Each structure stands twice: as C-alpha cells, then as structure tokens.
Amino acid sequence: MGTFLYFAFGSNLLKERLRIENPSAVFKGIAKLQGYKFHFSWTNQETSSEEATWKGCAANITADPSSHVWGSLWELKDEDRPSLDRQEWGYNPITVTVCDDKGATYTCLTYQMKGEPTGETLPSPQYKDIILRGAKQSMLPSEYIKFIEAFPDNKNTTPVDIYNQLVKLLT
Template sequence: MSEEKFYHFGYASNMLKERLLVDRPNAYKKFVCVAKLQGYKLTFDRIWPLPGDWHGPCATIRPDPGVTWGVVWELEKGDKDALKNQECKLNDIDVIVEDQFGNKYTCLVFEMGGSDHPGERPSPQYKDIIIRGARQSGIPEDYITVLESFEDNGYDGPHALYSQVLESLGHQAFVTLYISSIGSRKLSMRTFLYFAFGSNLLKERLHIENPSAIFKGIAKLQGYKFLFSWGNQDSSPEEACWKGCAANITEDPSSHVWGSLWELKDEDRPSLDRQEWGYNPITVTVCDDKGATYTCLTYQMKGEPTGETLPSPQYKDIVIRGAKQSMLPPEYIKFIESFPDNKNTTPVDIYDHIVKSLT
C-alpha cells in the first residue's frame, strides 16, 4: 500500500460504501476485504444527551472476548481528517484485523470514550444501514443475524441522513415502514438491482438459486475490464464445479464491461451471495444505452489472481449464451468468444443441468 493511503476498519454504518462517501463523494475508496477484530464486541452507546444524526445511539466497540466483523477500506490520507470529523464523538485508535485467509491489516478504527448511556437501542434506520452494509460486503451470515437481533427504538420520524444514503443507493422509492404483527417497527426493502457479467447473464443459470430475478435490460460498467481468472491459492481451477477459471472484473480506466441488469427481491440476496461465495460484493454505477444510470450490486473475485486464465469450454459457452440471450453488443460477444479455453472434456454437472433446462 502507498504511503499516501491508509486502511480504515468500518464495523457499523461505514460498512456501506454509500454511507462512507456521504461526506467525501469524490474520495478515493477501495474495498480490500472483510475482516474480523478479535477481543472486541459491538454495542450501541452514546455520550451526549441529544439523539444526533441517527436519532439514537451509535455503534461502538468495547473490549470483550468476542469478535467484531467489518470491512477494510483503503482511503487517501488526505481524507483522514474528514473521516475523523464524521466520527467526531469517537476516539481514533489503531487495531489489527484479520481476513479469512489469515492476512493481517493495521487499521484506523473509532471507539467511543466513556459512556453515560450504555446498551441503548439504535434507530431502525441506522440499524438498517448497518445491515445493508454487512450484506453488501459479504459479512458472515451468522454475524448478520447478531446485528439483526439488536432491538431498535422504533423511531419513524424524518431522517435526513438516512434518506440521503438511500437516495445514493437508488432504493428510496422501495422503502416503507410497517408495523409487524407483534407491534415493533421494522424496515421492509422490496428489491435491489444486480449487474451480471458472467454466467448469470443467462436467465436459466441465474434462476437456479434466484428465481425472483427479473431482466431489466443491458448496461455498461465503465472503468472495469472483463477477464477470466482464479483467486483461490489453495486449489486449482480444474477442481471447481465449472472445471476452470471464472469470469471476473478488474479496475481499468480505459475499459468497460457489458452486462445484464436484474431486479431481485431482497429476500434472495443471501442465496445470491452463496452462489457467488468466491467473490466480494461491491456496488457499482452502470448506464444503459439511453444514458440512464443505475446503482447496482455486482461481484469481484476474492484473493490475488493466481495467473490462471482459462475457463472451461462449458463455462465459456454459458457466458456466451447469456450474452446472446441478453442481446449484448455483437462486438462485445465476439470479444468474449476470443478468449481461449482449457479444452476440458470431463463432465460438468451444472452445465448439463442448465443446457437441459434450455431444451
């Protein structure tokens, strides 16, 4: 990492990229990984008498034998003061966190000082942003369950910061408050947008685990390039279910990636995450052929590329079938067809299943 950058460990609302950028919309940001902080637990406290921007207490970490999960972000050092200003009521400290592969990162994190109001309930809006960030980043599902278990304070009045974050996500029109049968206030999110660029271009492949997906059209992701790669250092591509490398995107200012835009029910997000278990979820902005822009979920392969680049002919065929089904530009389809494959001839069960569903 460059001396001009630093790592920030976001464990609450800053797990959501759109919240992190509210005060720094043009800030350099890079999702590094999901990581865990040992010896701390997450709780909700406040040290000031007023509710604040989130209409309730804020998250903090406290020493504890447990673990706190969060996101490691790479930020410009010039943005450090703005980040500290956002977290003005908290103390900044350095901690060491560890990702799922055992890699360690020294990160700036924020911890509340003494507390006069420990263990209070957060607003449902603040809690929702934390959970959205956890899902967007691929935090382990059992930890998300822990986050969901915190009771909220039922606040349902105006919430400027929450509305601002939702607007940047493109979800404002889909958000409603309702009263559940037990009388507690909860947030109901209906749908989200997903940008597919690999095998999920094909409806029949995506619908295996995500039957609610509705095709909305094609879109272009600028500043990224398409490739086939492999990021698992502990196994070879031939051991995977597709018997070869998988589609991936990497940042490249001079390139673009075409894909299909899908609308899914929020309840299907966990199944999409499970299907894309080898990828990190990221949020991107894409545009359609009319110039309209959309904020979408997509996935980028975990780990450092091993140098492997060959997909199986079966996997490549599904990607091309999906590109043609979605009616991506002909020149882009030719671009995908130009990639060599690994000539695999062993059976690929998922391929046989999909092809059978097409006949």
C-alpha cells in the same frame, strides 16, 4: 419486501442460470460498467465455487480506467440476496454504477473475485458457452460477444454437472 439491482457479467447473464437459485430475478436490460475489465482468472484464495463448479477459471472484473464491461441488469427481491451471495461465495459483493443503453445510470450490486488475481487463465468450454449463451440471450453488443468468443478455453472434457442441467433447461 424490497428489491435490489444486480449487474451480471459471467454465467448469470443466462436467465436460467441465475434463476436456479434466485427465482425472483427479472431482466431489466443491458448495461455497461465503465472503468473495469472483464477477464478469466484464478486468485490466491482457495479454489472458488465457480472454478470448482465449472472445471476451469472464473469470470472476473478488475479496475481498468480504459476498459468497460457489458452485462445484464437484473432486479431481485431482497429475499434472494442470501442465495446470490452463497452462489457467489468466491467473490466479494461490491456496489457499482452502470449505464444502460439509453444513458440512464443505476447503482447496483455485482461481485468481484476474492483475493488477488494470479494472471489470465482459461475457462472451461462449458463455462464459456454458458456465458456466451447469456450474452446472446441478453442481446449484448455483437462486438462484445466477439470479444468473449476470442478467449481460449482449457479444452475440458470431463462432465460439468451445472452445464448439463442448464442445457436440459434450454432444450
């Protein structure tokens, strides 16, 4: 059975989140995706799985030649690809080239939200917290972590089941 590389930039930065559905995931390091911008958004599609699961808008990347996105590079077994696609059902799989912190380049899979983004909107504090925990766990650059921290959230106070499950795993 083969493997594939996956570039995570949202909640799957956190090892425990990714491994819930994809147990073969092995962290390979951090990487930078040049020519894309990280943001939180809705789309003109029906509510995505991330939006429903996390009670707010979801992380997305869109083309922007003057920007870059930091994330974590994972190696997964091919047998985990269907579960990763199911987890990311509100996103289209795309192939991108990323560069690690030593300058090596890799062709890998990532996901981009389906439909046209309808503007910048707010994530739930729980979703943003998991992304930040993953960014710190992956040891993304401190300036990039501050960039994510600066996004406001929607102040959601209703329970977020996946968040509660992950917090239990982390304690």
